[in-house]
Amino acid sequence: MRGTLEKFFASPYLTVFLMFYCVFLIFIATIAQLEIGVAKASSVYFESFFAITEIQGVPFFIIGGASVGVLAVVNIFFSLFKYVRFGVVGIGNSIIHCSLVLLILSGGLQYFMRVEGRVSIREGESTKNLFVRKNAVEHVQQLPFSIKLLNFTKENWEGSDIPKSFSSKVVFVRGNSNTECLIEMNSPASFEGWTFYQTSYADNGKVSVLTVVKNPARMLPWLAVIATFAGMIGVFVARILGRKKL
Amino acid sequence: MRFHKNILIISLFLAIVVVLSPLLSSQIFGDKIFDSVFEKSLSSLPVLRAGRIMPISSASADTLKSASGKVSAKPFGKKISSTKWLWLLNAQASKMGELPMLRTDNRELQKFLKSNGRYVSYDSVVANYDAIYNSAVSQDGSAYASACTQLLNGALAYGLAVNALCIKYPEVENVSEFIGRWQKAVSDAEKELKESASKKRAPNDEKLIVASSYLSYLRSLSEYEKQNNDVVIKAVVSNEGFETVSDALLDRKASSQTQELVSVYAEIADLIAKGDFRGVESPMLKAFDIFEKSGKIDFFRVRLENFFNAVNPFFAGLILYAIAFLLFVLSSLKGRALACFGMVFFAVAVVVNVLAIIARVYIQMRPPVTNFYSSVVFTGATAALVGFVVYLKRQSLLSAISATFVGVLSLLVAVNLPYSGDTMGMMRAVLNSNFWLSAHVMTIMIGYCGLFLAGFMASFRLVANAFSKGNFGFETAKTADSVYLLLCGCLLFTFTGTMLGGIWADMSWGRFWGWDPKENGALMIVLWTAATIHCRVLRVCNDRMFLVLTSLGNVVVAWAWFGVNLMGVGLHSYGFINSGWGWFIIFIILQILVAPFGFLVYKGDNIISKK
Numbered sequence: 081m082r083g084t085l086e087k088f089f090a091s092p093y094l095t096v097f098l099m100f101y102c103v104f105l106i107f108i109a110t111i112a113q114l115e116i117g118v119a120k121a122s123s124v125y126f127e128s129f130f131a132i133t134e135i136q137g138v139p140f141f142i143i144g145g146a147s148v149g150v151l152a153v154v155n156i157f158f159s160l161f162k163y164v165r166f167g168v169v170g171i172g173n174s175i176i177h178c179s180l181v182l183l184i185l186s187g188g189l190q191y192f193m194r195v196e197g198r199v200s201i202r203e204g205e206s207t208k209n210l211f212v213r214k215n216a217v218e219h220v221q222q223l224p225f226s227i228k229l230l231n232f233t234k235e236n237w238e239g240s241d242i243p244k245s246f247s248s249k250v251v252f253v254r255g256n257s258n259t260e261c262l263i264e265m266n267s268p269a270s271f272e273g274w275t276f277y278q279t280s281y282a283d284n285g286k287v288s289v290l291t292v293v294k295n296p297a298r299m300l301p302w303l304a305v306i307a308t309f310a311g312m313i314g315v316f317v318a319r320i321l322g323r324k325k326l
Numbered sequence: 327m328r329f330h331k332n333i334l335i336i337s338l339f340l341a342i343v344v345v346l347s348p349l350l351s352s353q354i355f356g357d358k359i360f361d362s363v364f365e366k367s368l369s370s371l372p373v374l375r376a377g378r379i380m381p382i383s384s385a386s387a388d389t390l391k392s393a394s395g396k397v398s399a400k401p402f403g404k405k406i407s408s409t410k411w412l413w414l415l416n417a418q419a420s421k422m423g424e425l426p427m428l429r430t431d432n433r434e435l436q437k438f439l440k441s442n443g444r445y446v447s448y449d450s451v452v453a454n455y456d457a458i459y460n461s462a463v464s465q466d467g468s469a470y471a472s473a474c475t476q477l478l479n480g481a482l483a484y485g486l487a488v489n490a491l492c493i494k495y496p497e498v499e500n501v502s503e504f505i506g507r508w509q510k511a512v513s514d515a516e517k518e519l520k521e522s523a524s525k526k527r528a529p530n531d532e533k534l535i536v537a538s539s540y541l542s543y544l545r546s547l548s549e550y551e552k553q554n555n556d557v558v559i560k561a562v563v564s565n566e567g568f569e570t571v572s573d574a575l576l577d578r579k580a581s582s583q584t585q586e587l588v589s590v591y592a593e594i595a596d597l598i599a600k601g602d603f604r605g606v607e608s609p610m611l612k613a614f615d616i617f618e619k620s621g622k623i624d625f626f627r628v629r630l631e632n633f634f635n636a637v638n639p640f641f642a643g644l645i646l647y648a649i650a651f652l653l654f655v656l657s658s659l660k661g662r663a664l665a666c667f668g669m670v671f672f673a674v675a676v677v678v679n680v681l682a683i684i685a686r687v688y689i690q691m692r693p694p695v696t697n698f699y700s701s702v703v704f705t706g707a708t709a710a711l712v713g714f715v716v717y718l719k720r721q722s723l724l725s726a727i728s729a730t731f732v733g734v735l736s737l738l739v740a741v742n743l744p745y746s747g748d749t750m751g752m753m754r755a756v757l758n759s760n761f762w763l764s765a766h767v768m769t770i771m772i773g774y775c776g777l778f779l780a781g782f783m784a785s786f787r788l789v790a791n792a793f794s795k796g797n798f799g800f801e802t803a804k805t806a807d808s809v810y811l812l813l814c815g816c817l818l819f820t821f822t823g824t825m826l827g828g829i830w831a832d833m834s835w836g837r838f839w840g841w842d843p844k845e846n847g848a849l850m851i852v853l854w855t856a857a858t859i860h861c862r863v864l865r866v867c868n869d870r871m872f873l874v875l876t877s878l879g880n881v882v883v884a885w886a887w888f889g890v891n892l893m894g895v896g897l898h899s900y901g902f903i904n905s906g907w908g909w910f911i912i913f914i915i916l917q918i919l920v921a922p923f924g925f926l927v928y929k930g931d932n933i934i935s936k937k
Contacts, residue, residue, distance in 0.1 A: 092860070092864035092865075092866050093866060095860055095864065096857055096860055096861055096864070096866050099853050099854075099856055099857035099860065100853075100854075100857050102849075102850075102853050103850045103853050103854050103857070103882065106846045106849060106850050106853075107846075107850065107885075109841070109846065110843050110846045110847070110890070113842075113843065118840065118841060118842055121841070122841045126841060187839070190838075196836060196837065236377070237376075237377030237378070265834070266762075266833065266834045268833065268834075268836065275836060277834065277835055277836040279835070291835065291836045292836075293836040293837065298832070298838075301828065301832075301838045301839075302829060302832075302838075305825040305828070305829070308821070308825075309821075309822055309825070312817075312818050312821070312822075313818075316814070316815075316818065
């Protein structure tokens with residue numbers, strides 16, 4: 081029994097099936113987005129273990145992204161025992177695949193730990209209200225501090241209406257402390273674990289719209305990606321150096 | 327490879343002729359005063375459009391392309407450049423309005439406007455404006471509605487262009503006269519108002535009427551232009567930068583420079599209306615003088631762009647790649663000698679393609695990939711360059727054929743892209759970051775072009791197997807080896823590029839991965855490539871199936887690159903394009919039809935059977 085399970089979970093056919101199935105899953109989810117939107121499609125196809133979906137009116141049972149993630153982690157884990165070798169290439173491959181496990185796990189962690197919402201502030205006013213939308217349900221959360229918009233600026237490319245950059249000058253107020261910050265497009269600001277991104281504006285620039293994110297697991301994907309990249313470089317360099325002729 | 331010196335020299339000469347033909351034909355057969363790129367001409371006068379200073383040749387080409395789908399026109403039977411078209415339009419708007427210059431491909435709309443072909447006149451659109459507008463905003467999602475929208479956008483660009491360089495008032499014969507009358511009317515009105523105020527009597531309406539009718543005409547024009555700030559051409563330089571002619575006329579504090587430029591352009595328009603092209607030279611040189619004195623123009627860049635427009639390097643590249651492709655294909659059937667010819671055309675095509683991209687980078691001061699058009703062009707160039715290097719090292723005809731094919735396809739797509747604005751347009755705020763643009767976009771593009779190269783190599787090999795006379799197993803294995811190496815490299819680039827996109831998004835928008843269509847497409851590509859590689863490494867399939875999977879990868883890449891743009895959903899929808907589904911579907915079908923070739927097995931004695 082144990083041998084069969086090991087054989088199944090370490091099977092290269094499972095590996096290849098999971099990857100091709102992912103391509104298929106992502107494709108039907110993308111098509112579904114046209115109708116139900118990105119957020120809903122994500123929760124149905126990627127954040128679930130199983131789902132029943134309709135393609136052209138015909139109901140289909142599909143394995144969701146969460147199941148695929150779990151199976152992939154198990155498959156990689158068992159395959160490592162089967163295929164691991166010593167040497168630069170072997171270690172490189174191990175790093176690549178362990179980092180991919182980390183990437184998948186960090187996706188799962190973020191699902192539980194990450195909070196994202198929006199804040200709209202009028203120039204001169206302040207607010208604590210965070211509008212959070214999870215699974216197509218919107219509710220209001222209170223930030224542990226208030227944020228005041230001092231000034232919003234929008235710069236256009238010379239003589240046109242195409243926006244070049246926008247930025248908000250804000251003050252974070254908690255108790256007696258006031259911290260002033262500038263939030264620009266592509267250049268967010270953080271305060272007490274919450275990060276503020278300049279997203280858009282309203283009312284001709286009198287209202288600034290910021291996306292606010294709290295994500296303790298934020299650096300995990302970065303770490304996983306960098307490690308995978310390092311592993312890939314290691315394997316390629318070792319392979320190229322190892323070849324006598326190209 | 328034996329080098330036939332004479333063949334090489336002849337083909338080099340022919341290739342250079344192809345490259346220089348657009349330039350030579352415009353310089354020799356065009357109107358010097360309009361189109362010369364080596365001397366001062368009307369095409370290199372600077373204007374501001376969509377936030378960027380550019381030569382008139384670019385602004386007029388953008389406008390003409392959005393109105394008629396082409397960058398040249400034949401209003402009176404003979405082909406003229408976009409520069410000449412714009413000046414004729416400003417000089418003789420009423421005559422041009424009757425000519426069929428706006429394009430629509432929708433048969434219903436053509437019939438409605440009673441036209442004989444694809445082109446309808448501006449006047450007919452204006453006459454039927456209400457009906458067309460109502461259809462366009464009807465939101466019924468029909469092809470007719472979107473054709474109406476497209477036609478109205480073209481008419482809008484056209485209508486704004488009519489007053490870009492000078493303004494003709496309806497009853498006044500020529501432009502300079504209108505300016506004179508306007509100035510006189512303004513000073514008369516001011517005098518009258520002053521007099522009536524000092525003498526404490528009501529102003530005499532008769533003396534004010536002319537000024538107010540001119541004023542309301544100019545004001546409504548200026549309002550209309552302000553509503554279309556991204557499309558309007560601003561030709562007049564002032565202390566604050568560039569402004570439209572109507573704003574310059576309305577500006578009571580206009581500098582003498584500005585006023586002089588307006589009258590100089592008026593003079594040029596009047597001369598053109600009379601057909602006196604020779605006389606245009608002197609006021610034109612005055613105009614250049616005014617721009618030079620303003621100190622606001624980088625003339626080198628403007629003239630470089632003008633030169634670039636005349637050379638039309640991507641069109642030349644397309645022809646060269648096509649010739650090289652045909653020569654390489656023939657060479658695989660007839661013998662190696664033709665490959666020498668092909669190599670020369672290939673080399674010149676790559677040089678032209680790369681130089682053109684460098685020129686664009688210099689003109690825009692941006693990394694090579696900033697929008698959909700440039701991503702396509704860049705991919706073609708990279709694939710061609712890689713294929714060229716591989717061909718030099720290994721003399722593999724297959725890589726030459728695939729690389730030139732990618733070159734042809736990419737430039738064909740670029741040259742025919744449905745028009746969505748200035749190809750060197752300014753970046754929207756979210757993309758305004760040179761570092762990330764280079765890192766993420768270029769890495770992904772290099773990956774994609776490598777994948778297309780691999781996909782086409784696999785496809786050509788599979789199809790060639792059907793026509794192969796002997797045992798093609800060895801060739802198939804060799805190709806599978808090369809393709810495998812290429813795929814590994816591509817996986818590195820696509821994975822890194824996709825993840826860099828995640829990091830960029832995390833820094834700018836607050837989320838590493840949003841599952842929007844473009845991100846999904848990129849992930850699909852990474853997964854497909856990884857799966858294909860794993861199939862080979864884990865020995866799940868043989869060489870032929872591996873090549874089939876690689877060739878089907880082209881479908882995934884095409885979907886991720888073009889398909890999601892055609893969808894226009896999510897944060898990535900800045901690359902949205904209206905049409906092109908037809909060609910996309912054809913490509914997908916053709917690519918899928920290659921797959922069955924993977925089932926061909928050599929069974930000895932020239933018997934080929936499907937397994």
